[in-house]
Amino acid sequence: MRLNRRWGWMWVPKIGHVLFRWTRDLPVGKHADKENRVTGARLVKEAAGWHVVFRVQSQAPEPAPHTGPTVGIDRGVTRPLALSDGTFRDHGPWLTHGEGERLRRLEKTKERRRRARRPGEKNSRRLTRTYDQIARLRATAKRRAVDWQHKITTEIAETFSRIGMEDLAITNMVRSARGTRETPGRNVRQKAGLNRAIAAEAWGRTVTMLECKSADRGGSVVKVPAPNTSRCCSACGLTTPGNRETQARFVCKNPGCGFEGNADTNAGRNIDRAAGQAVSGRGDFGVTRSTKRRPPTRPHAV
Incomplete structure (x- = not known):
């Protein structure tokens, strides 16, 4: 269900109502029919946070032959x-200079804390937090x-x-x-x-x-x-x-x-x-x- 231009909510079993940021139009309500409708959804956890992915069925017309070069x-x-x-077609670095330096420092911190861990010992909270920070930066670059x-x-x-x-x-x-x-x-x-x-x-x-x-x-x-x-x-x-x-x-x-x-x-x-x-x-x-x-x-x- 769409609440306003930016936000919507959905019902997730065993969780309840979940708010999500509306980024693309979906065939819901009066815009949905037998050929254009939402057929499923799932929650995905990534380094940058939680995302909801909707599976949509839509009618796609046969494209005309391309006449370009x-x-x-x-x-x-x-x-x-x-x-x-x-x-x-060129691009610059995926991370800024400051983000690259921060990633380099986090990598050094990770290696230092990993070497201090005993064999078989569970990761400390600091090491786990460092892993999460590195994953978020790499997810940003991706x-x-x-x-x-x-x-x-x-x-x-x-x-x-x-x-x-x-x-x-x-x-x-x-x-x-x-x-x-x-x-x-x-x-x-x-x-x-x-x-x-x-x-x-x-x-x-x-x-x-x-x-x-x-x-x-x-x-x-x-x-x-x-x-x-x-x-x-x-x-x-x-x-x-x-x-x-x-x-x-x-x-x-x-x-x-x-x-x-x-x-x-x-x-x-x-x-x-x-x-x-x-x-x-x-x-x-x-x-x-x-x-x-x-x-x-x-x-x-x-």
Whole structure:
């Protein structure tokens, strides 16, 4: 039941009436019918507090085919999203300088109090409070990251009809380089830092959002194999490791071409071209289409 513009209340078994902040319109009262109605709800406890999630069934019309241009997107750490049209989608740090310093101090405090605990001893109240403070800061960073991803993926899905993405094995990319005692790894600390940077960008979540939003707008997401997308020249097609002059600069080694440009933009153009090739999944530029068509009625969380 809606009380006013900002607040509503619901009945929870074994708890009673619960007030909640109204953030999205729900089909309740005179706005509800057989095809548009609330079918369930649940309470979720997160680091930032309690939330109520409503399951809503609504009638979704079949979207018309998207008539916009196509694009290829290269995902990275320095530049999160590089589009084939030469533009970038960047973001700043998820935590401010003060929040980052506070998180660093809390991490040091956690380690100091954890080392002082005896084996098998229950966590002290201070250590538990420190864990909660760290979780709240990390939850804040995640909410800001998800908010940025929602805004960017909505803009991309509304602009482009076909979106090409690399089919990356992210789980394999973030594996530790520590190795074993017999064959220890090399550059373990550098690889660990790269793994944290890749995990912070949440590349898989970006693709999932694009697939859902593109399907709702009549577009599609096409995944292409990742090998040689950053080594191939988008102008002449020459593929050689020497083309990648630096991490950010691409210079074609073909004497008859001489193309120069941003390496991520060049990779995005190769991805866009590969997504438009109607070939099988074999070879350097195989294609896997993802449209995710939905039934006329579907539940979604609020």
